[in-house]
Amino acid sequence: MVSARGLTKTFTRKKDVVEAVKDVDLDVADGELVAFLGPNGAGKSTTMRMMTSLLKPTAGTATVAGYDVVRNPAEVRARIGYIGQGNAGGYSYRVHDELMNQGRFYSVPADVARQRATDLLDALELPGMEKRTVLSLSGGQRRRLDVAMGLMNHPGLLFLDEPTTGLDPHARANLWEHIMRLRVENNMTMLLTTHYLDEADAMAERIVLIDHGTVIADATPTALKRDFADDVVTLGLLPGDDTAAVVVEKARSVVPDDVSRVEDHAEPDGTVRLVLATNHGPDLVPPVLRALEAVGVTVGSADVKQASLDDVFLNLTGRSLREEAAA
Numbered sequence: 001m002v003s004a005r006g007l008t009k010t011f012t013r014k015k016d017v018v019e020a021v022k023d024v025d026l027d028v029a030d031g032e033l034v035a036f037l038g039p040n041g042a043g044k045s046t047t048m049r050m051m052t053s054l055l056k057p058t059a060g061t062a063t064v065a066g067y068d069v070v071r072n073p074a075e076v077r078a079r080i081g082y083i084g085q086g087n088a089g090g091y092s093y094r095v096h097d098e099l100m101n102q103g104r105f106y107s108v109p110a111d112v113a114r115q116r117a118t119d120l121l122d123a124l125e126l127p128g129m130e131k132r133t134v135l136s137l138s139g140g141q142r143r144r145l146d147v148a149m150g151l152m153n154h155p156g157l158l159f160l161d162e163p164t165t166g167l168d169p170h171a172r173a174n175l176w177e178h179i180m181r182l183r184v185e186n187n188m189t190m191l192l193t194t195h196y197l198d199e200a201d202a203m204a205e206r207i208v209l210i211d212h213g214t215v216i217a218d219a220t221p222t223a224l225k226r227d228f229a230d231d232v233v234t235l236g237l238l239p240g241d242d243t244a245a246v247v248v249e250k251a252r253s254v255v256p257d258d259v260s261r262v263e264d265h266a267e268p269d270g271t272v273r274l275v276l277a278t279n280h281g282p283d284l285v286p287p288v289l290r291a292l293e294a295v296g297v298t299v300g301s302a303d304v305k306q307a308s309l310d311d312v313f314l315n316l317t318g319r320s321l322r323e324e325a326a327a
């Protein structure tokens with residue numbers, strides 16, 4: 001559905017040169033849901049704008065829905081939906097008119113467009129809003145209207161640039177529910193950008209991590225967390241009749257070999273905190289608890305912190321995506 005090779009974009013303004021996207025290769029198969037995840041300014045929108053034919057690449061090629069984005073931009077645009085970062089609807093226009101205009105833009109026959117507008121307003125929980133101006137809608141409703149506008153041509157491929165930024169958690173969840181249902185109903189391939197880690201983790205079947213204009217990792221969320229970050233298991237060990245040193249010695253003797261990092265910390269209250277880094281935290285706990293019991297070590301508490309996409313980004317770049325998103 002999408003194939004890009006060596007996609008590059010350099011912006012030049014007077015003496016300022018910004019290498020926004022550098023040599024990006026990407027393939028997206030029919031039906032996939034792929035998220036571009038990366039900090040502000042990483043090059044996510046620029047990549048998406050090149051793939052949607054809105055921006056001409058400095059170098060490289062991209063084929064979208066079977067057409068080259070530079071040689072056949074009109075064919076590309078006819079086959080995709082694009083929901084950009086800003087609101088698409090003109091604020092003083094009525095909701096229904098904006099949908100019909102969008103239909104006209106894509107040469108959808110008027111009667112078909114009218115039916116689609118009604119169906120989309122229904123599907124996106126905007127019934128009765130036809131005559132309202134875009135300005136009178138709430139932020140969440142406006143974003144849902146953007147989605148409706150992006151779907152008026154029934155695209156097989158939908159590009160969404162930060163669809164939920166600025167919405168409260170309830171509105172975010174609500175919009176996702178609608179998008180996911182429409183995705184199944186219309187059998188859509190989807191490419192989206194986000195800086196919400198939880199969203200990418202929960203929604204995307206594949207994540208393309210982008211930093212400084214280049215792809216630094218490309219895999220399923222599960223594979224990224226398994227390969228580039230560890231779960232951290234923390235056990236509170238009670239000393240009983242043993243000294244802390246003996247507890248540590250016994251505990252370390254039963255730690256499985258595949259644990260990638262082991263730390264022990266003697267706490268002021270006499271307990272020992274044992275920290276195990278592993279790529280299978282939840283599975284590790286039961287056998288380790290049994291093994292500790294077998295060597296006479298009592299476990300007072302257990303905690304598993306599963307690896308997050310932020311840990312992945314941190315391990316790959318030395319920076320936290322969560323902190324950069326908040327900055």
Ligand SMILES: Nc1ncnc2c1ncn2[C@@H]1O[C@H](COP(=O)(O)OP(=O)(O)OP(=O)(O)O)[C@@H](O)[C@H]1O
Pocket residue numbers: 011012013018019020038039040041042043044045046047195
């Ligand atoms: N028209 C432009 N002229 C000059 N520089 C630009 C232009 N558009 C984007 N850039 C620069 O290119 C880089 C990548 O920007 P881009 O918008 O693609 O990042 P992004 O990952 O989408 O960020 P965000 O999450 O903030 O939207 C940034 O340094 C940005 O300032």
